[in-house]
Amino acid sequence: xxxxxxxxxxxxxxxxxxxxxxxxxxxxxxxxxxxxxxxxxxxxxxxxxxxxxxxxxxxxxxxxxxxxxxxxxxxxxxxxxxxxxxxxxxxxxxxxxxxxxxxxxxxxxxxxxxxxxxxxxxxxxxxxxxxxxxxxxxxxxxxxxxxxxxxxxxxxxxxxxxxxxxxxxxxxxxxxxxxxxxxxxxxxxxxxxxxxxxxxxxxxxxxxxxxxxxxxxxxxxxxxxxxxxxxxxxxxxxxxxxxxxxxxxxxxxxxxxxxxxxxxxxxxxxxxxxxxxxxxxxxxxxxxxxxxxxxxxxxxxxxxxxxxxxxxxxxxxxxxxxxxxxxxxxxxxxxxxxxxxxxxxxxxxxxxxxxxxxxxxxxxxxxxxxxxxxxxxxxxxxxxxxxxxxxxxx
Amino acid sequence: xxxxxxxxxxxxxxxxxxxxxxxxxxxxxxxxxxxxxxxxxxxxxxxxxxxxxxxxxxxxxxxxxxxxxxxxxxxxxxxxxxxxxxxxxxxxxxxxxxxxxxxxxxxxxxxxxxxxxxxxxxxxxxxxxxxxxxxxxxxxxxxxxxxxxxxxxxxxxxxxxxxxxxxxxxxxxxxxxxxxxxxxxxxxxxxxxxxxxxxxxxxxxxxxxxxxxxxxxxxxxxxxxxxxxxxxxxxxxxxxxxxxxxxxxxxx
Numbered sequence: 001x002x003x004x005x006x007x008x009x010x011x012x013x014x015x016x017x018x019x020x021x022x023x024x025x026x027x028x029x030x031x032x033x034x035x036x037x038x039x040x041x042x043x044x045x046x047x048x049x050x051x052x053x054x055x056x057x058x059x060x061x062x063x064x065x066x067x068x069x070x071x072x073x074x075x076x077x078x079x080x081x082x083x084x085x086x087x088x089x090x091x092x093x094x095x096x097x098x099x100x101x102x103x104x105x106x107x108x109x110x111x112x113x114x115x116x117x118x119x120x121x122x123x124x125x126x127x128x129x130x131x132x133x134x135x136x137x138x139x140x141x142x143x144x145x146x147x148x149x150x151x152x153x154x155x156x157x158x159x160x161x162x163x164x165x166x167x168x169x170x171x172x173x174x175x176x177x178x179x180x181x182x183x184x185x186x187x188x189x190x191x192x193x194x195x196x197x198x199x200x201x202x203x204x205x206x207x208x209x210x211x212x213x214x215x216x217x218x219x220x221x222x223x224x225x226x227x228x229x230x231x232x233x234x235x236x237x238x239x240x241x242x243x244x245x246x247x248x249x250x251x252x253x254x255x256x257x258x259x260x261x262x263x264x265x266x267x268x269x270x271x272x273x274x275x276x277x278x279x280x281x282x283x284x285x286x287x288x289x290x291x292x293x294x295x296x297x298x299x300x301x302x303x304x305x306x307x308x309x310x311x312x313x314x315x316x317x318x319x320x321x322x323x324x325x326x327x328x329x330x331x332x333x334x335x336x337x338x339x340x341x342x343x344x345x346x347x348x349x350x351x352x353x354x355x356x357x358x359x360x361x362x363x364x365x366x367x368x369x370x371x372x373x374x375x376x377x378x379x380x381x382x383x384x385x386x387x388x389x390x391x392x393x394x
Numbered sequence: 395x396x397x398x399x400x401x402x403x404x405x406x407x408x409x410x411x412x413x414x415x416x417x418x419x420x421x422x423x424x425x426x427x428x429x430x431x432x433x434x435x436x437x438x439x440x441x442x443x444x445x446x447x448x449x450x451x452x453x454x455x456x457x458x459x460x461x462x463x464x465x466x467x468x469x470x471x472x473x474x475x476x477x478x479x480x481x482x483x484x485x486x487x488x489x490x491x492x493x494x495x496x497x498x499x500x501x502x503x504x505x506x507x508x509x510x511x512x513x514x515x516x517x518x519x520x521x522x523x524x525x526x527x528x529x530x531x532x533x534x535x536x537x538x539x540x541x542x543x544x545x546x547x548x549x550x551x552x553x554x555x556x557x558x559x560x561x562x563x564x565x566x567x568x569x570x571x572x573x574x575x576x577x578x579x580x581x582x583x584x585x586x587x588x589x590x591x592x593x594x595x596x597x598x599x600x601x602x603x604x605x606x607x608x609x610x611x612x613x614x615x616x617x618x619x620x621x622x623x624x625x626x627x628x629x630x631x632x633x634x635x636x637x638x639x640x641x642x643x644x645x646x
Contacts, residue, residue: 338487339450340487341487341489343449343450343471344483344486344487344489345489345497345501346470346471346472346475347447347448347449347471347472347475347481347483348472348475348497348501348504348557348561349472349475349476349501349504349505349508349561350472350500350501350504351472351504352470352472354500354504355472358492358497358500359489359492361491362489362490362491362492362540363491364491365491366491
């Protein structure tokens, strides 16, 4: 399949290309938004058209028996193992947001006739590993996730690519965070060697009094974008933290919309970006406060450190506000490592490379330390060091 | 002074930006001795300390610095530190997110590795630290905080001395170590410095005021003016400077 063929097509033409029976509304929505290009506002910093050019194989997702395992393992979009007792199954269709800004959210749904549904019970702590094994493929799958009211669950998400190349992954969550609950999602994605590219398009509904903690640690190279839309109900809160540490000629980042719909809802979004080589970091984030969301508190910040003269940060924090009764702030800074700090460390016998590493990790630490589980925190730090030393090899 | 020196500064000339600051400075640091450098504002005292540790602000345009028989003027800052040259900064920087203990252990282990010794693990390191912290009157939580972040002026200076005690350098440059210290902090810092005196190490104490010299007895007083040492004498020179000021000093 060549995704560029979906450009400027009518709903009728698309219906003949894709199996869309019963999903005509989705199709209409996708057609109205159109296949994204560099002219699309949400993809203007990400070279998305390049991903649509190759002719991809489209492996059929055939649900199979899920064996018992310590974690949820999803291989090429198919769940192969999961912890005992976890309610995880396939469903034809789930609640889909018809106001999402991302056309690939709809395309992802259209390309995924069934979705993986996960119901998180109680105060669970789950690990999800996405594994990709097929080259030259378009792997598309969607996950719908529910948690329970009054419960506090955590999900650790990790990505593994086998020895593959030129694969494109379109995946994403529809999360429904129940009232008075907390859902913490920690994503760690260390990409390298041009094995695959990804657009992950998510929708997060945060119900009344619920808290969503969304932490992403995007490290290494390659092309990937996470597109997130969050809707906040009354007294709902989202704490989103995005760490980017990129090297080589990577283009990665976050495009997001946090929509305050309920009164007294609050959001905190912090991006820390460390860019080496010719990497481009993206933080294109909008907070929208609707008429219904009086007494909102919204805070948004992006900080970037450029470690190389050819590195580039596209930071675009935005507020769109329709009420007066709120507290809101946003900002973005881009700089380099502080040479006074660097010298101070060197003056104590710490090498230039180690001193840089210490400062880079220090910059990232406020986000890394939000990961409370020490095993996962160590995993992120180890990946971080791997990326650092790859960029600083002699 | 005797010709036996641990560090010899020969006709040192240095600039910051386009401005010549050091204009042919000569000085020999003797092992086991405390050398105090005094001088008016803008004489080049801090530039001298920066030049000796390879600070990026300072460009050495002439002369040499011979340390333990070899020139260090082209060495990187970390190499000089590993060889045993230490500067206690006038204004230590704050580094958010870098744990003080982690920083100190990294620095110590870099030095131990350089010397062919085994690195210390966290437990061994904390044992080493404990006594030093008590002597300097430092709260134990100061080593678990970010490096110098939110430290008072006195705490920063104590932390500099803690680094000196841990790293055991051979040439110790103290750039206005007494600035911003109350009497208790001055005593604690001086005690730390005096503890390092072993008859081999050499100290270069850069100061505006004589009060630190009541605690760290200097062997030599050098007057630095307009980028050069214009007079060297014993500790008795301090009283003359206190009474008559730097203008009273004639170049030797």
